[in-house]
Amino acid sequence: xxLSYIKLLYRDVTFVIDLSHIEKIYESPAGPVHAxxxxxxxxxxGEIFGIIxxxxxxxxxxxRCINLLExxxxxxxxxxxxxxxxxxxxxxxxxxxGIGMIFQHFNLLAxxxxxxxxxxxxxxxxxxxxxxKERVTxxxxxxxxxxxxxxxxxxxxGGQKQRVGIARALASDPGILLCDEATSALDPQTTKSILxxxxxxxxxxxxxxxxxxxxxxxxxxICDKVAVIDKGVIAEQGDVLDVFINPQQPxxxxxxxxxxxxxxPVDFRxxxxxPEPFEDSILLMRLTFIGETANDPIISSLVKKYNVxxxxxxxxxDDIKGAPFGRLIIGMEGSKADIEAAKEYLNExxxxxxxxxxVSRHASAHH
Amino acid sequence: MSADMLPLITKALGxxxxxxxxxxxxxxxxxxxxxxxxxxxxxxxILECLPLNKTIGAVVNAIRSIPFIILMVAIIPLTxxxxxxxxxxxxxxxxxxxxxxxxxxxxxxxxxxxxxxxIVEAAQSMGASxxxxxxxxxxxxxxxxxVAQLTTVIISLIGESAMAGAIGGGGLGDLAIRYxxxxxxxxxxxxxxxxLIIMVQIVQFAGNQLAKHLDKR
Numbered sequence: 163x164x165l166s167y168i169k170l171l172y173r174d175v176t177f178v179i180d181l182s183h184i185e186k187i188y189e190s191p192a193g194p195v196h197a198x199x200x201x202x203x204x205x206x207x208g209e210i211f212g213i214i215x216x217x218x219x220x221x222x223x224x225x226r227c228i229n230l231l232e233x234x235x236x237x238x239x240x241x242x243x244x245x246x247x248x249x250x251x252x253x254x255x256x257x258x259x260g261i262g263m264i265f266q267h268f269n270l271l272a273x274x275x276x277x278x279x280x281x282x283x284x285x286x287x288x289x290x291x292x293x294x295k296e297r298v299t300x301x302x303x304x305x306x307x308x309x310x311x312x313x314x315x316x317x318x319x320g321g322q323k324q325r326v327g328i329a330r331a332l333a334s335d336p337g338i339l340l341c342d343e344a345t346s347a348l349d350p351q352t353t354k355s356i357l358x359x360x361x362x363x364x365x366x367x368x369x370x371x372x373x374x375x376x377x378x379x380x381x382x383x384i385c386d387k388v389a390v391i392d393k394g395v396i397a398e399q400g401d402v403l404d405v406f407i408n409p410q411q412p413x414x415x416x417x418x419x420x421x422x423x424x425x426x427p428v429d430f431r432x433x434x435x436x437p438e439p440f441e442d443s444i445l446l447m448r449l450t451f452i453g454e455t456a457n458d459p460i461i462s463s464l465v466k467k468y469n470v471x472x473x474x475x476x477x478x479x480d481d482i483k484g485a486p487f488g489r490l491i492i493g494m495e496g497s498k499a500d501i502e503a504a505k506e507y508l509n510e511x512x513x514x515x516x517x518x519x520x521v522s523r524h525a526s527a528h529h
Numbered sequence: 530m531s532a533d534m535l536p537l538i539t540k541a542l543g544x545x546x547x548x549x550x551x552x553x554x555x556x557x558x559x560x561x562x563x564x565x566x567x568x569x570x571x572x573x574x575i576l577e578c579l580p581l582n583k584t585i586g587a588v589v590n591a592i593r594s595i596p597f598i599i600l601m602v603a604i605i606p607l608t609x610x611x612x613x614x615x616x617x618x619x620x621x622x623x624x625x626x627x628x629x630x631x632x633x634x635x636x637x638x639x640x641x642x643x644x645x646x647x648i649v650e651a652a653q654s655m656g657a658s659x660x661x662x663x664x665x666x667x668x669x670x671x672x673x674x675x676v677a678q679l680t681t682v683i684i685s686l687i688g689e690s691a692m693a694g695a696i697g698g699g700g701l702g703d704l705a706i707r708y709x710x711x712x713x714x715x716x717x718x719x720x721x722x723x724x725l726i727i728m729v730q731i732v733q734f735a736g737n738q739l740a741k742h743l744d745k746r
Contacts, residue, residue, distance in 0.1 A: 229654055258656040269651035272746045273669045283655040285665065314745040334655065 176243070178338060178370045179205040179228055184237035186223055186394075197223050198234070199394045205387075207337075210364055210371040212385035212402070214417055217376060220394040225340050225374045229261045230254055242337065259287065262331030266343035268323040270315040276302070276326050277311040283333045301329040305359060321352035328359060332367070339363070341373045345380060357383045378417045382406070382482050390414045403482055407450055407514055426518070427476045427491060435519035444473070444493040445501060446518040449508065451488040460511055461492065468504045470496030493521070537704060538720055544618050545700035545728075548690045552622045553683055556629035560682075561675070563589070563630060564637020565663055575649060575659045589631040597628050597689050601696060621698030625689055633682055640674035641667050673744035680736025684729050691725070701725055 186198035197220045205211045215221040226232035227239055230246050239246040246257060270279050280298045289297070302308045305325040315323055324344060331339055341360065345353040361384045364371050373385060381388050381402060389399035390413055397411040406422075409415045415424070425431070430446065439445070451460070465472055476491040494501055508515050567589070569575050570582040595603070601624040605615045608623040644667060652666050668675075691702025701721050709718025 231650060231653060255656040255658060258654060261654070263651070263654040265647055265651060267645070267647055269645070269647040271648060271666065271670060273672065273743070274745075282652070282665070286655060286657050286661055316746050330655075340654075 176207075177204040177240075178207045178209075178242060179203070179211075179372065180238075180240040181224075181227065182238045182240070184224070184227055184234045184239070186220070186227065186232065187235045197394050198227070201237070201391075201394075201396055203389060203396070203399070205370060205372060207370055208364070208368050209387060210361070210373060210385045212373045212375060212381040212388040213391055214375055214378065214381055214388060215391035216413075219391045221374045221376075221391050222342055224391065225342050225372060228338075228340060228372065229258050229263060259283070259334045260336045261338045261340060262334070262336040263340040263342065264324065264327040264331050264344045266346045268315070268320075268327045268347075270323060270326055270330075272315055275312050275314055276307060276318070279315065279326055280329045280333055282330060287334065297333060298329075301332055304332070304363070305329045319352070320348050321356060324348065324352075324356050325359065328356075328363070332363065336369075338370045338372070341371065341375075343374055343376070346376070353380070354383070360384060378421045382421060382480075384483065386483070390417065403452055403485060403487075406482055406487065407452060422478075422480065422489065429475070430521060433521055435521055437519055439498070439520050440522075442523045443520040444495045444523050445520055446475075446491060446493055447505075448516040448518060449488075449490045449492060450514040450516075451486070451490075452482075452512070453485050460508070460513060461490070464504055464507060467507065468496070469500045470494050470504050491518070493523075495523070534717060534720060537708065537717065538701075538724060541694075541699065541701045541704040541721070542724060542728075544698075545687065545690055545694075545702075548618055548621055548625065548693070548698065548700055549683060549686045552625035552629060552686055552690070553679075555622070555626050556633055556682070556686075557679065559626070560630045560633025561637050561668075563634035564641065565667065567634055567638040568641040568667070569659070569663065573646075575653075575662055589634055592627065592631045593635070597624070598692055600624050600628055601693060616697040618699045621690065621693035621696075621700075625686060625693060628689060629682055629686060632685070633679065636678035636682065637671070637675055640671040640678060643674065644670045673740045673746075676736060676743060677740040680733060680740070683732050683736070687725065687728060687732070 181201060181203045184198050184201040185196075188195040188197055201224060203211075203213075213221050213224060223232050227234045228241065228246075230239065230249075234247065237247075241257065242260060244257060246254065249257060271282065274282070277298055280301055281294045284294045284297060298311070299308070302311055305328055307322060307325050307329070310318065310322065310326075315326065318326065327344075328339075339360070344360070345356050348356060357380060360371060360373075363369055364384075371384075373380060375381065385402050387400065388402050388405050390397045390405075390411065392411075392413045398405065398409070398414050405414060406418060409418055426446075435446070436443065461472055461474070464470070471494070473493040474490060475493055476489075478489050480487045480489070494504065496504070505515050563585070567582065567585060570578040570585075572579065572582075592600070604624055604627060608615050608620050611623055612620045614620050648666055648670065649662055652662050657665065690698070690700055691705070694700040694702030694704070695706050697703070701724060705718055705721040708714045709721060
């Protein structure tokens with residue numbers, strides 16, 4: 163008990179990756195370009211941290227600031243407690259061996275076999291041949307490519323190439339894995355399987371993973387935390403569930419809406435929605451449930467407990483990193499006081515309530 | 530076909546092969562590193578150094594703009610300094626090497642430029658040093674292209690070696706000029722041309738095969 167408390171405390175104060183006040187300015191013919199502006203991120207051990215942004219938002223530059231493939235113009239990068247920005251070239255190369263990286267276009271050596279690609283980082287550090295063979299075999303088994311050792315990358319599918327990329331990134335036994343748009347060149351099916359693999363190795367090897375993406379799906383599937391980057395600035399960051407339920411910034415809402423549409427059901431799209439009740443109107447509300455509450459019969463107990471009626475117009479059940487995530491649109495009828503009491507009750511049940519407005523009951527009953 | 534022709538051609542062929550082979554060897558040993566330097570010191574590359582890059586580039590361009598026949602006579606003092614004589618098969622190799630090194634340099638540079646920067650970046654992310662990137666990424670990845678381009682260099686060396694022959698370098702060019710042209714021996718002229726055609730065909734075929742074998746893309 164005591165020990166786990168200390169561990170928890172320790173985890174909270176020491177970050178595996180700590181970016182503080184990072185700035186990146188490029189010189190271009192058209193003048194200086196401010197690619198990253200005062201970015202601070204703290205990533206804990208074993209976490210899968212997502213960074214999402216549109217293309218050109220600066221996310222690829224940001225991830226390269228972690229292993230210093232891009233040197234920040236200002237700010238401090240601390241990885242595993244060591245200040246990367248003050249290292250010599252040689253020290254930096256050593257430090258990079260503790261940070262694996264995979265890429266959108268895999269970046270495998272076309273002239274080398276799968277085996278030799280995975281062996282590459284080991285050869286860089288002059289690992290003995292028999293040791294290399296043992297480690298590469300083990301890694302290829304981990305990523306499910308044991309039978310492809312002698313093939314060349316051109317003979318593999320995109321998903322298989324990325325598996326080779328992952329095996330190669332893990333060869334030097336790093337504590338951190340950086341994924342730069344690792345699934346963006348893959349079809350949805352393959353994306354799923356690669357994300358599964360990343361989740362898997364995160365658990366098995368207690369790896370800290372940083373995921374760069376422009377797809378909310380990737381964040382939803384595997385990330386614990388997310389930072390939304392827009393025009394070189396962190397617009398918003400937090401636990402994935404919190405951000406999904408309560409997005410603060412328009413850019414975040416936009417990313418989420420791709421996955422979870424905020425559009426009203428077809429029936430309500432072309433009718434008037436009023437902010438105040440009128441004759442024969444019902445109150446449209448959007449309810450969002452997470453975790454356990456998504457499975458509870460909240461609506462039926464609501465109707466039993468309070469003097470309101472609730473019609474269900476739309477419902478969906480999703481999951482975010484395994485946690486159930488339900489969304490409903492209901493139409494509620496009752497006195498103002500009863501409706502307020504019902505909303506209060508929903509809030510107590512940790513259901514997020516968004517009031518859409520009043521619509522005519524007839525309009526909705528039409529369908 | 531007269532009886533004297535075969536030994537004449539065999540001897541000249543031997544000289545040409547010797548000239549081309551040794552010049553090619555020396556040129557490659559100098560030209561490949563030159564190409565690597567040209568590419569790696571260019572903008573955004575692993576050893577970026579623009580003043581050096583620009584200087585080497587200018588020298589390479591200067592040498593490459595001199596027609597071989599002029600280069601050959603212009604550097605006679607240098608040739609004398611290096612081999613002690615300006616005449617003979619060995620002496621002919623000095624201008625051959627001097628002309629081929631910048632040629633190979635540019636060819637290799639082009640091959641290296643075709644390697645996607647992402648692969649270099651991946652190697653850097655794994656902690657590779659610039660030297661390791663050159664040895665383990667640039668050269669193996671560009672090898673099929675380099676082989677194809679060295680084939681072209683060999684073929685142009687065969688042509689240039691014939692010119693060098695004209696100023697006393699020996700070899701097939703020398704034979705064609707001295708016997709075929711000056712002594713009115715069309716049979717020797719034709720035979721020399723046929724040997725040259727066969728030589729070029731063989732080199733091109735072998736080069737293509739090797740490049741194809743190496744290419745895993």
